[in-house]
C-alpha cells in the first residue's frame with residue numbers, strides 16, 4: 630500500500646494557507662506530546678460549520694480532501710468555519726486507527742473528553758455553537774461511499790439523500806448494505822434498532838445511539854451540545870486515492886449547498 634504523505638507535510642500545507650487569510654493555530658493536547666491544528670474562516674457573527682477529519686489515523690484521504698476544499702476556495706462564504714484538519718496526528722503518523730496511547734479518539738468525547746485530543750477539542754469548542762458538523766472518515770470494508778445522518782426523534786433526514794444523489798451524478802461508487810456489513814457500532818443494549826440502512830445512508834436514531842455508546846463519537850457529542858445535525862461521511866478505503874478525494878469534496882460541498890439560508 631502506498632505510504633501516506635507525512636503529517637508534517639499536511640501541517641505545513643495548512644500553515645501555508647495563513648497567507649490566504651485563513652486563521653491556523655496549533656492547540657496543545659494537555660498530557661500528550663502533540664498539538665492539534667485548528668483553522669478558522671469567516672466572521673464569528675456568521676453561522677458556523679464544524680468540519681473535521683483524521684480522527685482515525687489510517688484514513689488519510691479525508692484530511693487531504695479537507696485541505697483541498699479550503700485551498701481551492703470551495704467552502705461557501707455564507708458561513709464561517711471551524712476546521713480540525715487532523716484530529717489524531719499520532720495515529721496519522723503511525724497509520725493506525727488509534728492514537729499513540731492505543732485509544733480510539735472517536736470513542737473518547739464523553740465526560741469532557743477521555744483522550745488528550747478530545748479534551749483539546751471540547752475545551753476549544755466550549756463557547757461555540759455550530760449550525761452543522763461534518764466529520765470525514767474512510768472505511769476499509771466498504772466498496773462505496775456512505776453517510777451517517779443522526780436524527781432526533783421526529784426529524785426527517787435533510788442531507789444524506791442529497792449526498793448520495795451528488796455521488797451518483799459524479800459517477801462515484803455508493804455503498805449498498807447487505808446483512809453482513811459491519812458498521813462497527815456497539816451492539817444495541819436492549820435490542821432496540823440503532824439505525825435504518827438505505828443505499829449509501831445510515832439513518833441513526835440519535836437517542837438510541839446516545840444510550841448505546843459508552844465513549845461518545847465527536848459527532849454525537851456535538852449533537853448533545855446542540856448542533857442540529859452532525860454527519861459522518863465515509864469513503865471506501867480500497868478505492869483509488871483521487872476517487873476518495875473527490876467523494877469527500879462532493880460530500881462537503883453538497884451539504885453546504887443544502888444548508889438553508891436560515892441556518893444559525
Ligand SMILES: [Zn+2]
Pocket residue numbers: 684685688766767
Ligand atoms: Zn473512521
